[in-house]
Amino acid sequence: MSKKSTLLSVAVLLAVSFTLMYCNDHQTFPANAKIQLVTTLSGAGEKPISVVSPGMGSFVGTIDRATRVLSYTLTYSGITPTMGHLHRITSANGTGPVEIPFTSLASPIIGTATLATDSRVDSLINGFYYANLHTPMYPAGEIRGNVRVNGQIKLTATLNGAAEKPMPTPSAATGAFVGVVDPTTRVLSYTVTYSGITPMMGHLHRVNAANGTGPVEIPFTSLTSPIIGTTTLTTATRLDSLFNGYYYANLHTPTYPAGEIRGDIK
Structure with missing residues (x-):
């Protein structure tokens, strides 16, 4: 050479x-940071197997590291969900249990929740949470998106x-x-x-x-x-x-x- x-x-x-x-890494955020979060929901994002769906969605939120309060808005179209949640990934196939149930299902879904621990906040910032909307045709989830820090x-x-x-x-x-x-x-x-x-x-x-x-x-x-x-x-x-x-x-x-x-x- x-x-x-x-x-x-x-x-x-x-x-x-x-x-x-200078990429997103929670270690660069101060303890009182308010961090913007985003994701796009689609059938292609479902795990462990993607699905073909006309549905699409968008999630935007803010997590306050000091208070652990998450504020979010989720909009969607093309489906009629029967359930909706934020899940935390705990298995190798990229799925996990419900952590935050949505209190309504009409778009836009607007809510707030307090994460239980600082470790949960770190998991959220590092991409271990996902938004999932479920339907009768796809009870495990029809459209999904992994929540990530904006940027x-x-x-x-x-x-x-x-x-x-x-x-x-x-x-x-x-x-x-x-x-x-x-x-x-x-x-x-x-x-x-x-x-x-x-x-x-x-x-x-x-x-x-x-x-x-x-x-x-x-x-x-x-x-x-x-x-x-x-x-x-x-x-x-x-x-x-x-x-x-x-x-x-x-x-x-x-x-x-x-x-x-x-x-x-x-």
């Missing part, structure tokens, strides 16, 4: 690192053979994905590092099958670690899928052409 290329790679890495430092979002994944689907591999190789996505522009910037393998292909995939696999969405333009890239997600639905954990990074080798190490992006 030339000196110019090396300096360019270092510059890009520094730029990505600088951006990550650029940091994304991470750890790549290893154990994470490969539908079957894990015994690979000793490891990798890491770090990225930032701007919800307004849908621009995703990312860096993938790895060791222990020589990949012949690498991509971001989007899950669309029950076994947790899916087609290539974003091919990596290089395969030398660190892999540094920028791309624009084509639609708001793709952005929702990314926020709701439906994308994964995958590195493929001749020994494991379907993927040797993988990491689900969170």
Whole structure:
């Protein structure tokens, strides 16, 4: 690699690192901060299996770290819900129990709730809560969105053979994905590092099958670690899928052409 290329790679890495430092992270918020929260609800956001629904929704809220009071407004169209809640994720498939039942179901749903502990507030800020509207056709939920802090979002994944689907591999190789996505522009910037393998292909995939696999969405333009890239997600639905954990990074080798190490992006 030339000196110019090396300096360019270092510059890009520094730029990505600088951006990550200023992404949403609850540790950067003071104890009395009032933090804006948002999400978009859709059938594509449902877990563990997405659904096809004409319904759409939007959640905006504010959490006061000092008082733990959450104020929110949820609007929706295209469905007639029978139940609605904020849930907290507690299982590996991205689902969890009801934490905050909505006191009304007519759009707009406007409410306030006090979270029980500071740990619950941290969970909310770090993306472990989701808004879910249920219908008779989809009693487990017809439209859903993971609640997130408003602004650029940091994304991470750890790549290893154990994470490969539908079957894990015994690979000793490891990798890491770090990225930032701007919800307004849908621009995703990312860096993938790895060791222990020589990949012949690498991509971001989007899950669309029950076994947790899916087609290539974003091919990596290089395969030398660190892999540094920028791309624009084509639609708001793709952005929702990314926020709701439906994308994964995958590195493929001749020994494991379907993927040797993988990491689900969170």
